[in-house]
Amino acid sequence: DQQVKQNSPSLSVQEGRISILNCDYTNSMFDYFLWYKKYPAEGPTFLISISSIKDKNEDGRFTVFLNKSAKHLSLHIVPSQPGDSAVYFCAASAMDSSYKLIFGSGTRLLVRP
Amino acid sequence: ETGVTQSPTHLIKTRGQQVTLRCSSQSGHNTVSWYQQALGQGPQFIFQYYREEENGRGNFPPRFSGLQFPNYSSELNVNALELDDSALYLCASSLAPQGNQPQHFGDGTRLSIL
Numbered sequence: 001d002q003q004v005k006q007n008s009p010s011l012s013v014q015e016g017r018i019s020i021l022n023c024d025y026t027n028s029m030f031d032y033f034l035w036y037k038k039y040p041a042e043g044p045t046f047l048i049s050i051s052s053i054k055d056k057n058e059d060g061r062f063t064v065f066l067n068k069s070a071k072h073l074s075l076h077i078v079p080s081q082p083g084d085s086a087v088y089f090c091a092a093s094a095m096d097s098s099y100k101l102i103f104g105s106g107t108r109l110l111v112r113p
Numbered sequence: 114e115t116g117v118t119q120s121p122t123h124l125i126k127t128r129g130q131q132v133t134l135r136c137s138s139q140s141g142h143n144t145v146s147w148y149q150q151a152l153g154q155g156p157q158f159i160f161q162y163y164r165e166e167e168n169g170r171g172n173f174p175p176r177f178s179g180l181q182f183p184n185y186s187s188e189l190n191v192n193a194l195e196l197d198d199s200a201l202y203l204c205a206s207s208l209a210p211q212g213n214q215p216q217h218f219g220d221g222t223r224l225s226i227l
Binding site for chain 1: 117146148153154155156157158161169171203205210211212213215216217218219220221
């Protein structure tokens with residue numbers, strides 16, 4: 001039972017272009033969503049989050065969009081840089097589940113110079 | 114400000130043995146969560162500790178147990194190790210258990226079971 005799904009295992013974009021990473025979820029009780037970035041041999045690093053009462057949150061080059069009716073969120077990176085190459089995880093939490101994070105399986109982003 | 118630190122970095126054990134993994138939380142954080150990450154998958158929640166009490170548990174058997182100490186550091190203990198326990202074990206700390214407090218991860222302990 002995969003409550004958080006990242007259906008694209010990998011994505012390749014040109015430097016300077018937009019990267020769009022997608023995430024779908026099934027549990028309507030999720031009230032908080034987060035994106036993490038992971039480099040090899042390092043732990044996940046928190047990037048950006050969004051509450052279920054919002055539909056957009058922006059932080060510099062990173063923007064997260066939430067579409068609750070479609071149970072879908074996306075992370076936009078503009079402009080993409082080679083240093084953004086990493087595995088990106090989408091995660092969700094619900095107040096009725098001790099706020100444990102449920103992670104997707106990740107999308108590997110490669111930004112080509 | 115010191116981030117989340119985990120020890121050891123790598124560990125090799127054999128089936129049936131017991132292991133203890135350690136985590137020091139980020140300064141000011143009173144909540145620690147443990148995750149297991151198998152190859153090619155996202156981290157899976159094991160359990161969370163808040164102010165020295167277990168505050169939620171995922172679908173892991175009782176041979177996975179934990180502790181949180183007064184300084185908010187934490188241990189993960191796994192008894193009767195099985196081959197499927199081979200994974201990266203991640204510790205994360207946060208200011209509070211609420212979901213709007215992002216969890217900050219350590220670099221993990223890579224556990225290999227032979």
